[in-house]
Amino acid sequence: EPEVTQTPSHQVTxxxxxxxxxxxxxxxxxxxxxxxxxxxxxxxxxxxxxxNEISEKSEIFDDQFSxxxxxxxxxxxxIRSTKLEDSAMYFCASSRPMTAGSYNEQFFGPGTRLTxx
Amino acid sequence: xxxxxxxxxxxxxSEGALVLLRCNYSSSVPPYLFWYVQYPNQGxxxxxxxxxxxxxxKGINGFEAEFKKSETSFHLTKPSAHMSDAAEYFCAVTRxxxxxxxxxxxxxxxxxxxx
Numbered sequence: 001e002p003e004v005t006q007t008p009s010h011q012v013t014x015x016x017x018x019x020x021x022x023x024x025x026x027x028x029x030x031x032x033x034x035x036x037x038x039x040x041x042x043x044x045x046x047x048x049x050x051x052n053e054i055s056e057k058s059e060i061f062d063d064q065f066s067x068x069x070x071x072x073x074x075x076x077x078x079i080r081s082t083k084l085e086d087s088a089m090y091f092c093a094s095s096r097p098m099t100a101g102s103y104n105e106q107f108f109g110p111g112t113r114l115t116x117x
Numbered sequence: 118x119x120x121x122x123x124x125x126x127x128x129x130x131s132e133g134a135l136v137l138l139r140c141n142y143s144s145s146v147p148p149y150l151f152w153y154v155q156y157p158n159q160g161x162x163x164x165x166x167x168x169x170x171x172x173x174x175k176g177i178n179g180f181e182a183e184f185k186k187s188e189t190s191f192h193l194t195k196p197s198a199h200m201s202d203a204a205e206y207f208c209a210v211t212r213x214x215x216x217x218x219x220x221x222x223x224x225x226x227x228x229x230x231x232x
Binding site: 004031033035041042043044045046047048050055056058091093095103104105106107108109110111 | 149153158159160161162163166168207209216217218219220221222223224225
C-alpha cells in the first residue's frame, strides 16, 4: 500500500540554523500539506501546496518557513533560522486530485521530530 | 473560523467496555468531520469521516461516530474496547471536501485500555 514517507525521523539542530525536512508524498497525489505538533499540544496546519504554489497557509507559516517541490517526488519544508519554539513533530500529508461529490482523504507520514537546542 | 473541542485529554476504560470519546465542533459552514488515530511513533491514520451523507458513520476497527448538528457533536464510540485500541485520538474539521483546505484538529484524547 502506498504511503507518505518523511526523512529524517529525528533532527537535532542549533538555534539559528537552517533545517530542511523532506517528504515523499504518494505518487499520484497532487495536494501536499505540512502540519506540526508541539509536544503535548494539538496538531496544527501550516501550509498546503498545489500546482507548484502555496494554496493556503496559517498564521504560523511566517517568513521563516518555505516549501518547495524540487522534483517530481519530494516535498520539502525549510525553516531558515530555527528558534527554540520550532521544536515539534512535523507531519507531511498528501491527497488525491479532487473529484466531484467525494472527499479526498489526507494521508499522513510518520513525522519528523525536530529538536532545536 | 473553525474549531474542535475534545473533552478529556485522557480516557481510561476496561477491556471489553464501551469506548466514548467526545468531540464538539464549531464551524460557520457545513463541516466535514474526521477522527484520526495515532499510535506511538506513527503518523495519523483516518478512522472515519463525515461528509454530509449518513449521520452515523462507520469506520475501521469497529469504531463509529454520529454527527449531531443540533449538539454540534461528533462523538466516537466503540462497543467493546480492545487492548490494541490504546492510542491517541484526534477529532478534526475542515470546511470543504478536500483540496487545499487544511484540517483543524482538537487537542487529542489519549485512550487507555485497562486489562
